[in-house]
Amino acid sequence: MTHTTIIGAGAIGVSAAYHLAERGVDVTLLDKGHAAGETTGKAGGLVFSQLHEAPDVRAMGYSIDFFRELSELDNHFTYHEVGFLRTGTEAERPAFEQEVSMQREEGADVRLVEPDEIRDIYPPLSVEGVTVGTYAPDDGYADPHTFTTSLLDEAKAKGVDYRPGAKVTGIDSSSTTTVETESGSVQTDVVVIAAGPWSPQVATLADVEIPVKPYRAQALVTTSVDFDIGTVYDAHEGVYFRSEQSGGLLVGDGTEEVESDPDEYAQTADFEFLVEMSEVVERSLPVDDAGIQNAWAGLCTATPDGRPLVGHPPSRPGSDSGPDDVVIAAGLQGHGFMRSPAVGKAVSDIICAGKTDYPEWSPRRFDEHPGDFEIEEMLKLDGKHPNLI
Numbered sequence: 001m002t003h004t005t006i007i008g009a010g011a012i013g014v015s016a017a018y019h020l021a022e023r024g025v026d027v028t029l030l031d032k033g034h035a036a037g038e039t040t041g042k043a044g045g046l047v048f049s050q051l052h053e054a055p056d057v058r059a060m061g062y063s064i065d066f067f068r069e070l071s072e073l074d075n076h077f078t079y080h081e082v083g084f085l086r087t088g089t090e091a092e093r094p095a096f097e098q099e100v101s102m103q104r105e106e107g108a109d110v111r112l113v114e115p116d117e118i119r120d121i122y123p124p125l126s127v128e129g130v131t132v133g134t135y136a137p138d139d140g141y142a143d144p145h146t147f148t149t150s151l152l153d154e155a156k157a158k159g160v161d162y163r164p165g166a167k168v169t170g171i172d173s174s175s176t177t178t179v180e181t182e183s184g185s186v187q188t189d190v191v192v193i194a195a196g197p198w199s200p201q202v203a204t205l206a207d208v209e210i211p212v213k214p215y216r217a218q219a220l221v222t223t224s225v226d227f228d229i230g231t232v233y234d235a236h237e238g239v240y241f242r243s244e245q246s247g248g249l250l251v252g253d254g255t256e257e258v259e260s261d262p263d264e265y266a267q268t269a270d271f272e273f274l275v276e277m278s279e280v281v282e283r284s285l286p287v288d289d290a291g292i293q294n295a296w297a298g299l300c301t302a303t304p305d306g307r308p309l310v311g312h313p314p315s316r317p318g319s320d321s322g323p324d325d326v327v328i329a330a331g332l333q334g335h336g337f338m339r340s341p342a343v344g345k346a347v348s349d350i351i352c353a354g355k356t357d358y359p360e361w362s363p364r365r366f367d368e369h370p371g372d373f374e375i376e377e378m379l380k381l382d383g384k385h386p387n388l389i
């Protein structure tokens, strides 16, 4: 039986731990803090199949089923299947049409909607300036913290050895593989690097370079409103919002397309972000003066082509091959929570079966290191994405 050590107990690491334990693998799960204590705990919780690339849409099919199944177990987790609407103008229509056709081919229940239907779906939403949208009734939202801790309970029940407060300081694969932490070392067969924005740093401990850059994204929760809105992405403004359990609205984007240091970034939201988001909320919804209950910033992780890195790492500099005792699960852009069930399964497929349903995500596509690259938020439809006009 392969012993696997996972570094990072965010949604990705916990999902990998669960999927491996389900297949009988011995797993040690290490975190420098605690489960969902970093990026995952700051995510907006949006869950949607309306993504730009076919593998991601397939991944969301698996993930949505997984969220539903976890919801049915005896825990605190709920998947809110309230649908997800993207709104746009004629500028977005060709991209919407192109994407809906691909998403439907991949099995997602998505359709193009016109303003009259948008009014019926979410009556409080203003359709002024909106001429088209896309809608998927199976999409929705979930609380990323509750997801991760509930799944961790399931993983522990299957035998996962979870060690919070265990910062990894070294990975030595000279003879047997040893992971060193501030509170002792672990002998293992395979190391999974699922350290979110710290993944490039942790990878260097294994003498591996991965093309991942952390970048800031922001979110806020307004004071209570007296309506429900489901989940909406305004593709023209590049802003998303949804009803929050507290009664307010969770509003987000504020993406800063520059690299940030995970140990030294501004974790509070920018004043300009609060002002801009309040204006969008007041324009789109029956809210006169949006009060702010809470606001924050966290770090997403970009790759050169916007696709995740899930698999064995690229070649070490100056060598023909990368190590087979290391698996990377990082670079999830701003969509890592929603794809975490599929990513965790892919990690278990790589370790248990030597292959995955997502060869497009292999880090070995960067065997020739891509050098410097620009950070791009993949949710936007502004013509940057290779699949879009």
Ligand SMILES: Cc1cc2nc3c(=O)[nH]c(=O)nc-3n(C[C@H](O)[C@H](O)[C@H](O)COP(=O)(O)OP(=O)(O)OC[C@H]3O[C@@H](n4cnc5c(N)ncnc54)[C@H](O)[C@@H]3O)c2cc1C
Residues within 6 Å of the ligand: 007, 008, 009, 010, 011, 012, 013, 030, 031, 032, 033, 034, 035, 036, 037, 038, 039, 040, 041, 042, 043, 044, 045, 046, 047, 166, 167, 168, 169, 194, 195, 196, 197, 198, 202, 216, 217, 218, 219, 252, 296, 297, 298, 299, 300, 301, 329, 330, 332, 333, 334, 335, 336, 337, 338, 339
């Ligand atoms: C404001 C905001 C909104 C977002 N909204 C959404 C959304 O609506 N939907 C969505 O799908 N995604 C969203 N995301 C993205 C999502 O949060 C991430 O893609 C996802 O949480 C990444 O999970 P992770 O497990 O890779 O990383 P993390 O949750 O950061 O977990 C990594 C873990 O590794 C640990 N670690 C790091 N270094 C070490 C070390 N040396 N030793 C041991 N442990 C270590 C950390 O303590 C941490 O717990 C959002 C992100 C932000 C910032």
